[in-house]
Amino acid sequence: MANPSVFLLMVSGQIESAEFPEFDDIYCKYCFSYGLDWAITSGLDESITQITKKSRDEHQRFVWNFPIDATFKSTSPSGWPQLVVYAYGLDAFGTDVVRGYGVCHIPITPGRHRLRLPMFVPESSSLLQKLTAWFLGRRPEYVNPRVVAQGEGREVTRVRTQGFLTVSFNIIMKDMKKLGYDILPSDLQNPTIPAGVAGTDAAKAS
Amino acid sequence: MAEVHVIGQIIGASGFPDHSLFCKWGIHSGGGWKILSGLREGQTQVDNPQSEDAAYFAHPIDIHFATKGIQGWPRMHFQVWHQDAFGRNELYGYGFVHLPTSPGQHDIDCPTWRPTGTFMESVSQFFLGGGPHLKNPDLIYSGADRYKLQTIAMGKIHLRIGIILRNFDKFGIEC
Numbered sequence: 001m002a003n004p005s006v007f008l009l010m011v012s013g014q015i016e017s018a019e020f021p022e023f024d025d026i027y028c029k030y031c032f033s034y035g036l037d038w039a040i041t042s043g044l045d046e047s048i049t050q051i052t053k054k055s056r057d058e059h060q061r062f063v064w065n066f067p068i069d070a071t072f073k074s075t076s077p078s079g080w081p082q083l084v085v086y087a088y089g090l091d092a093f094g095t096d097v098v099r100g101y102g103v104c105h106i107p108i109t110p111g112r113h114r115l116r117l118p119m120f121v122p123e124s125s126s127l128l129q130k131l132t133a134w135f136l137g138r139r140p141e142y143v144n145p146r147v148v149a150q151g152e153g154r155e156v157t158r159v160r161t162q163g164f165l166t167v168s169f170n171i172i173m174k175d176m177k178k179l180g181y182d183i184l185p186s187d188l189q190n191p192t193i194p195a196g197v198a199g200t201d202a203a204k205a206s
Numbered sequence: 207m208a209e210v211h212v213i214g215q216i217i218g219a220s221g222f223p224d225h226s227l228f229c230k231w232g233i234h235s236g237g238g239w240k241i242l243s244g245l246r247e248g249q250t251q252v253d254n255p256q257s258e259d260a261a262y263f264a265h266p267i268d269i270h271f272a273t274k275g276i277q278g279w280p281r282m283h284f285q286v287w288h289q290d291a292f293g294r295n296e297l298y299g300y301g302f303v304h305l306p307t308s309p310g311q312h313d314i315d316c317p318t319w320r321p322t323g324t325f326m327e328s329v330s331q332f333f334l335g336g337g338p339h340l341k342n343p344d345l346i347y348s349g350a351d352r353y354k355l356q357t358i359a360m361g362k363i364h365l366r367i368g369i370i371l372r373n374f375d376k377f378g379i380e381c
Contacts, residue, residue: 022256035268077211077370078243078270103264105213108368109311118218118262120253151266155228155249158289161262181211182371185308186380194376 004175006073008041011106013169015049015066015085018119019059020163023099026062026089027051028165032070033103033149035079043070068167077181081106082149085165087119095137102165103148109183114168120159208374209242210271212280212305214312214367216250219286220260221361222298227261228252229363230285233269233305234347236278244269252289260364267367276379280305283346284363286318296335299360302347306369308381314365319357 015028031046049066072081082105089099100119107113122140124130133139142148176183212233219227232247250263271280283302287295299318306312321338322328331337345351374381 076270077213078268080211080213080268080368082266103215103266105215105266105368107311108213108370113311118264120251120255120262120264123254148264149266151245151248151268154251154265157251159251159253161253161255161257163256180372180376182309182374184310186375188380191380192375193378 004178006075007176007179007181008174009072009074009081009106010172010174011043011068011070011072011081011169013068013167015064015068016114016166016168017061017063017065018087018163018165019061020054020087020089020099020119021060022162023089024054025051026087026099028064028066028085028087029145030068030083030085031145032072032081033084033146034072034074034081037076037079038072038074038081041071041073043068045070068169077108080108083167084145084149085117085119085167086145087163087165091134091137093137097137097139098141100162100165101142101145101148104167107169107171110171110173112168112170114166117165117167118161119163119165120161123158123160125158207272207274208377208379209372210273210280210305211370211372212244212267212269212271212367213370214267214365216263216265216267216284217364217366218253218260218262218264219318219361219363222261222286222288224288224290225258225261226252226254226289226291227298228287228289229263229265230287231265231282233280233282234344235271235273235280236275238274239278239280240272242270242272254289279307281347282316282365283343284316284318285343285346286360286363290335294335297337297339300340300346301363303365306367309369309371311366311368314367316363316365318360318363320360322356322358 028049049064087099102117102119250265253261286298301316301318
């Protein structure tokens with residue numbers, strides 16, 4: 001069989017729950033941000049959850065239990081996909097305002113992972129802007145939510161972390177080892193020494 | 207050529223006197239290492255968190271190295287700065303970690319320190335801010351002239367770094 005040139009990454013998981021101490025009536029959207037080498041082969045690139053209220057007990061949790069399913073293919077791990085979640089809520093006047101952006105890389109090792117993402121919003125630059133934003137319901141938000149998945153240009157933003165979101169992932173990969181990529185530490189009890197490593201021929205000769 | 211992919215995040219920082227923080231980071235590697243894609247340094251957003259016990263940056267790191275040897279394994283160094291309500295920046299700490307050498311996901315806590323001056327300087331630092339900085343930032347990740355410094359401990363930076371290696375087993379490297 002010909003050597004594979006792409007590897008596959010399958011993500012199945014869910015946006016489980018969140019804590020936002022000061023807010024109620026929140027829904028989330030998510031999208032994936034990935035580099036140029038990557039492509040989605042199946043599953044949704046973006047989606048929206050339901051609107052939920054917080055629980056009436058002392059935990060005050062929002063629960064969505066919203067499924068995430070996607071399969072990616074790529075030729076190189078650069079630009080590894082990131083999950084960008086952005087939560088919206090209703091303010092006192094009934095308009096949609098953003099309550100938090102959160103981002104994390106899809107885990108790089110197979111198995112089950114549970115992550116707690118801090119959710120932050122951009123802050124207005126002055127007190128007057130904060131007051132007008134509160135009145136008019138036009139809080140600062142990112143024009144393109146994928147900007148939180150990048151490292152450039154972040155140094156000019158001021159944000160406020162307002163809550164936390166819990167996501168869980170189950171990761172399966174195909175053909176990473178065939179392309180030469182190691183994602184787990186080498187097993188010295190059962191070493192796999194590739195043909196062509198110096199020393200194996202000498203051992204065979206003797 | 208062996209390749210190393212660093213895929214992860216600077217999650218945040220905790221344990222500092224105040225948590226309106228940002229972090230400047232950079233990666234220093236030996237001469238045989240080359241960056242094929244990704245940024246070698248950057249600065250995170252400024253976080254002013256609602257709950258005052260930690261600041262969160264969520265700054266993504268995605269770097270692809272190629273190398274001919276394992277000498278000079280990359281180190282990531284940090285400067286944590288505090289931004290107050292007036293927009294003034296004050297140094298809170300320096301720290302560095304080596305990038306993990308084994309593939310997989312790693313949760314790392316990087317401790318930080320800050321240079322201290324004389325007693326009078328620390329009194330004026332308490333009232334006015336400011337304080338000594340390193341003249342040469344290389345000292346953050348090298349041990350060469352450290353014996354000349356007096357420092358005090360500050361908080362920790364939290365990282366979640368994933369490492370993917372390629373072709374290391376072809377060269378007989380076990381990691």
